[in-house]
Amino acid sequence: MSRVGKAPITVPKGVEINISKGNLVTVKGPKGTLSQQVDMDIQLEIEDGVLTLNRPTNQIRHRAMHGLYRSLVNNMVEGVTEGFVKELELVGVGYRASNTGQLLELTLGYSHPIYFYVPSEVKVETKQEKGKNPLVRLESIDKQLLGQIAAKIRGFRKPEPYKGKGVKYVGEVIRRKAGKTAGGKK
DSSP, X not given: OOHHHHSOEXXXXXXXXXXXXXXXXXXXXXXXXXXXXXXXXXXXXXETTEEEEEXXXXXXXXXXXXXXXXXXXXXXXXXXXXXXXXEEEEESTTOEEEXXXXXXXXXXXXXXXXXXXOOTTSEEEEEOOTTSOOEEEEXXXXXXXXXXXXXXXXXXXXXXXXXXXXXXXXXXXXXXXOOOOSOOOO
């Protein structure tokens, strides 16, 4: 049995889970509402504030979906109660970030600034302190969308292994490489 799939999801106080026809799961909490379509083969049961997901057979397809949908529903419950945060750090001389509402402006060493419109479901905030690298803070209740937006921003200038310049997640460790050695052929 799937270790992830068989773990029950405890529903915190103030969170409503509604399972409609067609296995559409809607989770409503203090921070907002999220919905996810769950495969028809997976059965969902709510008893005494505990949500469990069950699969009909032991086929590879059912085992894979069992763990997947349990994780997705758990992320929805966690998102509407606490929310998710990702922070990106801009490492490099002259790298800057600023935002006007949902429009993020990045200066990453190219000949032009990069303008990126962040969807309204994700709250964006930039911080620039003297002597520290600029930070871009992303906050949302949807973990999947948040990860996608953060990866897209990181993709504008991925960290390179020689000097470590680029856009990286806060806390991410970049594997560094040694550069060329001095001297030449003799």
